Amino acid sequence: MCDLIHYRVEDGLALIGLNRAPVNALDQSLRAALINACERAAADITVGAIILYGAQGLFSAGADIKEFGTEACFAEPSLPGTLTRLSEIHKPLVAALGTLALGGGLELALACGYRIGEPGARMGLSEINLGLLPGAGGTQRLPRLIGAESALNLILSGEQIDAERARMLGILDRIATSAEQLLDEARAYAHELIDCGAPARPAEAWPNPAEDLPDDFLARYRVEHEPRWKSRLAPRLVLSALEAACLLPMEEGLVRELTLFKQAEASRQSRALRHVFFAEREARRIPQIEAAVALRKINKIAVIGAGTLGCGIAMNFADVGIPVALMDLDGRTLNRGLERVRENYQLSVKRGKLSAVQVQQRMELLFGTLDYADLSDADLVIEAVCEKMEIKQQVFLSLEKFCKPGVILATNTSSLDIDALAATVSRPQDVIGLHFFTPANVMRLVEIVRCQATAPDVVATAMDIAGRIGKLPVISGNGAGSIGNRMLEPYAREAHRLVLEGATPAQVDAVLTGLDLNMGVFSMLDLAGIDVSFLMREANRAAIAHDQSYCCLAEELYALGRYGQKSGRGFYLYEGRSRTEDKEIVTLAEQLARELNVTRRCIEDLEIHDRCLFTMINEGIRLLDEGIALRASDIDLVWINGYGFPAHLGGPMHYAEQLGLDTVLNRILHYRHVQGEYGEMWFRPAALLERLVAAGKCRIEKI
Numbered sequence: 001m002c003d004l005i006h007y008r009v010e011d012g013l014a015l016i017g018l019n020r021a022p023v024n025a026l027d028q029s030l031r032a033a034l035i036n037a038c039e040r041a042a043a044d045i046t047v048g049a050i051i052l053y054g055a056q057g058l059f060s061a062g063a064d065i066k067e068f069g070t071e072a073c074f075a076e077p078s079l080p081g082t083l084t085r086l087s088e089i090h091k092p093l094v095a096a097l098g099t100l101a102l103g104g105g106l107e108l109a110l111a112c113g114y115r116i117g118e119p120g121a122r123m124g125l126s127e128i129n130l131g132l133l134p135g136a137g138g139t140q141r142l143p144r145l146i147g148a149e150s151a152l153n154l155i156l157s158g159e160q161i162d163a164e165r166a167r168m169l170g171i172l173d174r175i176a177t178s179a180e181q182l183l184d185e186a187r188a189y190a191h192e193l194i195d196c197g198a199p200a201r202p203a204e205a206w207p208n209p210a211e212d213l214p215d216d217f218l219a220r221y222r223v224e225h226e227p228r229w230k231s232r233l234a235p236r237l238v239l240s241a242l243e244a245a246c247l248l249p250m251e252e253g254l255v256r257e258l259t260l261f262k263q264a265e266a267s268r269q270s271r272a273l274r275h276v277f278f279a280e281r282e283a284r285r286i287p288q289i290e291a292a293v294a295l296r297k298i299n300k301i302a303v304i305g306a307g308t309l310g311c312g313i314a315m316n317f318a319d320v321g322i323p324v325a326l327m328d329l330d331g332r333t334l335n336r337g338l339e340r341v342r343e344n345y346q347l348s349v350k351r352g353k354l355s356a357v358q359v360q361q362r363m364e365l366l367f368g369t370l371d372y373a374d375l376s377d378a379d380l381v382i383e384a385v386c387e388k389m390e391i392k393q394q395v396f397l398s399l400e401k402f403c404k405p406g407v408i409l410a411t412n413t414s415s416l417d418i419d420a421l422a423a424t425v426s427r428p429q430d431v432i433g434l435h436f437f438t439p440a441n442v443m444r445l446v447e448i449v450r451c452q453a454t455a456p457d458v459v460a461t462a463m464d465i466a467g468r469i470g471k472l473p474v475i476s477g478n479g480a481g482s483i484g485n486r487m488l489e490p491y492a493r494e495a496h497r498l499v500l501e502g503a504t505p506a507q508v509d510a511v512l513t514g515l516d517l518n519m520g521v522f523s524m525l526d527l528a529g530i531d532v533s534f535l536m537r538e539a540n541r542a543a544i545a546h547d548q549s550y551c552c553l554a555e556e557l558y559a560l561g562r563y564g565q566k567s568g569r570g571f572y573l574y575e576g577r578s579r580t581e582d583k584e585i586v587t588l589a590e591q592l593a594r595e596l597n598v599t600r601r602c603i604e605d606l607e608i609h610d611r612c613l614f615t616m617i618n619e620g621i622r623l624l625d626e627g628i629a630l631r632a633s634d635i636d637l638v639w640i641n642g643y644g645f646p647a648h649l650g651g652p653m654h655y656a657e658q659l660g661l662d663t664v665l666n667r668i669l670h671y672r673h674v675q676g677e678y679g680e681m682w683f684r685p686a687a688l689l690e691r692l693v694a695a696g697k698c699r700i701e702k703i
């Protein structure tokens with residue numbers, strides 16, 4: 001038998017081990033080997049039952065994602081066909097689930113009559129994260145096993161559940177005593193089944209999956225949840241598949257599921273989400289830094305600055321059991337910060353996400369101090385003080401004085417030159433940028449900013465520690481705004497300018513949220529604080545001085561003390577979190593437009609889309625050309641995870657590729673012509689974009 005499968009017959013049992021590293025992805029070759037092995041066992045009269053297991057422990061992470069979008073995806077034996085055949089074998093099949101069974105991996109287990117899992121096993125139907133629905137029987141077999149409502153929740157959430165929850169739901173029949181015992185206990189289970197003459201498959205637990213639900217359950221579910229799905233296709237297809245499970249016999253339901261699956265697999269949204277899946281894995285690979293580089297030990301952290309950002313950063317480390325010293329020079333700020341952390345945790349208790357004991361444990365890991373001398377044993381220090389070079393330099397000088405050699409000195413700056421900051425200290429090789437996003441305890445993105453002198457082991461350690469606290473680290477070169485904020489600048493600039501020209505903040509925001517962005521640019525600026533973006537512009541004054549219209553509306557709001565949501569007024573008016581339009585903004589825009597000789601007119605939504613998005617994409621392409629961003633896909637990750645760009649559009653670079661690079665270039669050139677002096681100033685196509693279009697390339701890459 002080929003080595004994709006370990007096959008042996010022992011004591012009346014056929015043991016079939018899946019052996020395709022690293023995750024037993026069920027590609028065509030593994031499917032073929034699996035079905036051969038199962039047919040062989042089915043035909044062997046000495047075999048009474050069959051056990052499927054992961055030869056290296058892990059059961060299976062499902063279909064091979066690399067096959068999607070290619071012919072191999074449905075090449076025979078197809079996954080649905082393989083699992084249907086397995087479900088017809090007249091001997092009991094026992095799936096022994098080690099470590100993980102996801103997507104098609106869990107569907108494989110569902111096609112077996114019986115399932116046992118190791119205590120630490122996790123399982124789920126995670127297809128939705130790839131813009132898919134389970135397409136190998138999952139939408140039909142799971143509802144018949146655990147009922148339509150539980151199945152729907154599991155499929156739509158893509159959640160991974162643990163063995164105990166799987167047993168409670170009825171997915172697992174048994175949990176083995178330990179991972180080491182899994183195979184032995186699966187054997188014992190199989191023998192019991194043979195001994196009692198158990199059928200190849202037990203009777204369906206839920207032959208009518210919706211029997212306890214009101215007739216209009218699915219229709220009401222759709223109405224209730226659709227607003228959250230925005231324009232996502234996959235959740236809607238899941239619902240249709242579940243409908244089929246409730247109304248049709250199994251065979252017809254499977255046919256319907258396959259049709260829906262093919263629709264999802266061929267969709268742009270799924271292609272985009274698959275791009276994101278691989279982009280996340282690619283982002284971990286950094287040229288010139290070998291995977292084997294020795295990491296620095298990080299056992300204790302210090303965070304300087306007990307403001308919102310510093311506290312959020314500190315929580316990330318306490319959450320995973322790493323002690324953190326939170327330092328501030330001001331006692332009141334420090335106390336308020338510690339209090340804020342406790343309140344945040346208490347909120348999690350209220351939501352049932354943490355227990356009071358866990359909060360206590362986390363608070364005990366947080367140590368507040370006013371004294372640099374207390375940071376002498378920290379392995380990594382992250383400064384999160386205000387965005388002013390002199391203040392940050394002062395902090396770095398103090399750190400140099402008090403911290404031990406080899407400590408990693410990280411700055412959270414998003415706009416300042418980190419090379420200049422590193423030059424303040426005598427150990428620039430230990431300096432790096434760690435740019436967290438607010439709220440730092442929630443947002444997944446961390447930009448890791450590598451400076452001229454940053455040592456490779458410091459970069460590798462920073463990537464590693466970010467992963468340890470559950471973040472998605474993306475490498476960036478040093479430059480004002482790194483990747484995300486540098487692209488934010490033209491995006492926000494165009495939004496401001498469009499309001500001067502006649503759009504309203506709500507119109508601009510509606511175009512962007514209409515594209516499924518989490519927030520429009522003005523709501524985002526209000527949330528982040530008009531004062532914060534003012535400070536970022538301050539750091540960049542020289543570069544924008546030639547344009548009088550450049551965010552003059554925001555400058556005016558800053559002067560008026562309208563700092564956004566926190567002060568109750570910004571581009572919108574706020575009562576708590578609820579937002580209304582403010583007519584004064586229009587009056588202000590009219591007045592500023594008059595002063596600057598900007599003609600006001602009716603602005604089409606398409607113009608808003610093109611000007612905000614294409615200037616931002618253009619800047620991203622420039623970042624790639626300059627080497628600040630390593631890959632176009634890294635830029636996508638930054639915008640998806642830091643700025644709420646919809647993952648099902650694949651990020652701005654992927655989105656541009658889908659629209660066509662020539663379209664992006666032509667629209668930029670169009671606005672360059674029609675916008676007169678302003679167009680000449682700001683609508684300059686990136687040289688790389690021009691080169692890519694001239695070379696007929698469809699993908700954004702450095703050429």
Ligand code: 3HC
Pocket residue numbers: 022023025061062063064065066079100102103104105107126127129130132133134135136138281282
């Ligand atoms: N297909 C192909 N490759 C896969 C894969 C899959 N299903 N799952 C993981 N891999 C690859 C990764 O790309 C990575 O490759 P690389 O080393 O070349 O970058 C390698 O396996 C290891 O994966 P990770 O780096 O992600 O390792 P982790 O330990 O961090 O995570 C995991 C492991 C939890 C399995 C994670 O990889 C994961 O979530 N995988 C996707 C699971 C999934 O969504 N399955 C459903 C597929 S769709 C399906 O089954 C359709 C069916 O219904 C018809």
